[in-house]
Amino acid sequence: MNAPQRVGRRAALAAAVTAVVLLPATSAAAHVSVDRVEPRDDGTSAVTFVFDHGCDGAPTDAVQVTMPEGVEALAAVAPDGWTVDVTPDQVRWAGEPVADGEVTELTVDVRMVGTAGQSFVFPAVQECTSGDSYDWADTDGSGAHPAPMLVATSSMLSAPPAPAAPPSVPMGPLVAALAVASVGAGVGGGWAASRHRRRL
Numbered sequence: 649m650n651a652p653q654r655v656g657r658r659a660a661l662a663a664a665v666t667a668v669v670l671l672p673a674t675s676a677a678a679h680v681s682v683d684r685v686e687p688r689d690d691g692t693s694a695v696t697f698v699f700d701h702g703c704d705g706a707p708t709d710a711v712q713v714t715m716p717e718g719v720e721a722l723a724a725v726a727p728d729g730w731t732v733d734v735t736p737d738q739v740r741w742a743g744e745p746v747a748d749g750e751v752t753e754l755t756v757d758v759r760m761v762g763t764a765g766q767s768f769v770f771p772a773v774q775e776c777t778s779g780d781s782y783d784w785a786d787t788d789g790s791g792a793h794p795a796p797m798l799v800a801t802s803s804m805l806s807a808p809p810a811p812a813a814p815p816s817v818p819m820g821p822l823v824a825a826l827a828v829a830s831v832g833a834g835v836g837g838g839w840a841a842s843r844h845r846r847r848l
């Protein structure tokens with residue numbers, strides 16, 4: 649038996665990575681889990697999921713991961729022989745069957761908005777050639793099918809969108825300014841109308 653091989657291809661997403669955050673070994677290489685998070689300079693992060701077994705021995709041919717609230721999928725890399733469909737809320741990888749026991753990486757670029765220390769849970773469905781599938785959706789981590797999750801550090805997080813700027817002019821003067829503007833428009837309109845009449 650060969651040692652498990654990493655077949656993921658992350659070179660395409662590896663540019664501008666500022667730090668790699670390794671997750672606790674308890675979650676790595678078991679079920680479908682988050683293996684690591686690589687924050688980038690632009691506030692996005694590359695999240696790499698990993699799985700190392702199929703469904704009761706059957707090869708894996710698809711994995712679908714749902715983004716939690718606050719996380720938007722931007723792009724993803726497919727392992728060799730697989731393709732990937734990305735929407736902001738969901739990423740689905742599928743392709744040639746991956747043998748049970750073979751370690752496979754699935755990397756997605758995300759924008760995460762939240763607070764440092766916040767847990768983000770990524771429910772995942774693993775599908776196998778046998779027709780079986782595993783729903784990795786337990787959110788408390790102690791169930792039989794724990795969902796992939798990560799705990800955000802500040803370097804992984806994007807700044808939230810700026811709130812709408814409050815009106816800088818107090819209401820009284822603003823109303824006065826609008827009144828002046830409309831009077832001006834009335835004057836201008838009257839002038840244009842009279843000019844038009846004169847031309848007739």
Ligand SMILES: [Cu+2]
Binds near residue numbers: 678679680701
């Ligand atoms: Cu497992």
